[in-house]
Amino acid sequence: MVNRPTTATPDASRTGRTPRADARRNRARVLAVATEVFATDGLKVPVQEIARRAGVGTGTVSRHFPTKQDLFAAILLSRIEELTGQADALAEGEDPGTAFSSFFAILVHAGAANRGLAEALAGAGYDLEDAAARAGYDLPGRLRDLLARAQQAGAVRPDVDYADVKALLAGCVARDRSNSDPAALDRIIAVVYQGLRTSPAEQAGRTSDNA
16 A cells, blocks of 8 residues: 655654754655666666665665655656646647547656656556555546547547557557667657547548437
């Protein structure tokens, strides 16, 4: 079970005392190092390695983040909050097809830029969906809603489901791993979305049904 991250250390939250300056510095240092490590190396990096790179002991890390899941939450949930806000803005300001395709591209680029986030979105090593929902950031719900709205508008083929979209997201991110072709990511996103779009025959049938 993952608790929503707080700005106070566990000891401070129990005692009501403000953390000492050195404790605040240590927490900020651990967060900064862990954010960089998870982004470049993924979620499997052990806490001991994060402590070593931060120049603190593992006990210091544990005092601020009792479990590795707490450390994941402190780093990843703020990014998920940003992404859900972007989904809401797209849903409100764009047509359904554009909102879905734009958010799909945003998620792919976010995952490509942050390996830990990509792994968490794929459910590898951290149940980000459950943690985000508990924190009030229902990212999967936003994506499902954007997909459903695009399908209802006839912009996305009706036989695609959420699991398909997740698999396609993971595939797009994997295409970017080599970093050998800067244009590859946008190209593969365009190819995938072309495949997701409703075919001309389906669009014609939809038009005749609504006539």
